Amino acid sequence: MAPSSLPEGQPALRPRRLVIAGMEGCTGCAVCEVRARGICSALNDQELEQLARAAVRVTMPPGRVFVEEGAKADAFFNITAGTAKLFKSLPDGRRQITGFVGVGHFLGLAVSDRYAFGAEAIDQVKVCRFSRERLEMVVEEFPRLERRLLSEAANELVAAQEQMLLLGRKTARERVASFLYEQLLDGYGNDIPSGAKLHFPMTRADIADFLGLTVETVSRTLSGLRRDGLLAMGAGHEISVMAPARLQAIAKGEEG
Amino acid sequence: MAPSSLPEGQPALRPRRLVIAGMEGCTGCAVCEVRARGICSALNDQELEQLARAAVRVTMPPGRVFVEEGAKADAFFNITAGTAKLFKSLPDGRRQITGFVGVGHFLGLAVSDRYAFGAEAIDQVKVCRFSRERLEMVVEEFPRLERRLLSEAANELVAAQEQMLLLGRKTARERVASFLYEQLLDGYGNDIPSGAKLHFPMTRADIADFLGLTVETVSRTLSGLRRDGLLAMGAGHEISVMAPARLQAIAKGEEG
DNA sequence: AGACTGCAATGATGTAAATCAACCCACGCA
């Protein structure tokens, strides 16, 4: 299916640059940069070739909404580059970002025939796009894929429960600390050095909508953490975490 | 495995009555009351017999914590009677209930080897208990089960995203309305009559911990909805919904 | 019957975070 049939929704936020979408540069799944990650890691080279025939490679500019809340759910996506945000909205514009998803993430599981959430590219995002039918065919052929999808779903479920705890019961300070610490784990694994640097592709507004706060509160809370010597702000939206252990303690709610 | 090996955690809230746990009254999966629901519906009678051999039937009194947050995740549960609450806690006692689960619900999917959440019986709960290894064996034998589990997980994920929107962005009134409306859908399906009655097994404190509010706010908000003619309180914690459509509008955030 | 206990409702007061409002800075563009 051609990229032009993607759900467009609102136009890209910054449609100045010409959009180049398609399969440029993709020489097949076997040499794909996410070969070892996500669902693809469940298959061997030969099986991947099958998968490749079912997929279309698409490139999205920042701001492009490529899954529309409530739209017909006829495609699945596997992210191969960039970061996207998933969200749900209320009629008056209130928005909750349910997750930021990066390379290797599989996206599109739906209960009904409609997407229950929207997805928007934050930076330039590349995806492998599967039609529902074609994915079903491949899954039918390789049951191992199903196990892989189940394990992905279980992972997301655990993350979602953690986020419910954050949204329902944590203070602003705890929320921001949790977010930062999660980012540290993503970037550094379990061994986080003092002074670890973080760089965010998303805006303060996105962070606020993820944490159930306002931009102002996020900004103030970050300033507070800086004043307390936990963080240091660098150039170009870079944040250094001076005291990862204290940050974690705050995130877990162990500090007043 | 004998019921005595269940994680006990804190003792049951009301340990006055003698606990009778075991397989009493269970004559096999084929005639089980949840035969047609949850994961069991994916199997035929013959396959169910296999499943039966892997399961232990256990009965839990109200208040019993049968999954302990952070404990070794060596068992799965399928609820065959009653209602349980799933929750996550902070060290200082703050608690977020991530869901109420009833008959047919499958429970225990974990990422690591530890449960990321706790589970507690609200009323008398009966479950089919599977050890991790035995469930894996059965799944290995009947891949259809895996598909079923995936679909369960996808369902829960959608519910979790909806709950994140509620916790992050809805007002107290909208949260309570959402909860009540969800309960209506469970009980009546899509066609809800004016005056539809609801009965809750959980306390106000549970509802508060589910909605990210305090008991007082839940109580006040219910009173408010009653004053506005949307609800009528009956005897024995029964609530009648006089205006389901307006309730839904509030739940969706369409009303100031 | 009287006392105790768990749960719910309601009132008075406090507060964390939202809202409203400036202001700054970096960037692209005329």
Next chain:
DNA sequence: TGCGTGGGTTGATTTACATCATTGCAGTCT
């Protein structure tokens, strides 16, 4: 060179909800 625009920060004020405190009421144990 100046202007517009999209972030981001900070301050003053408001507010929705939490907290603290009291009361009522239905079970159930003695």
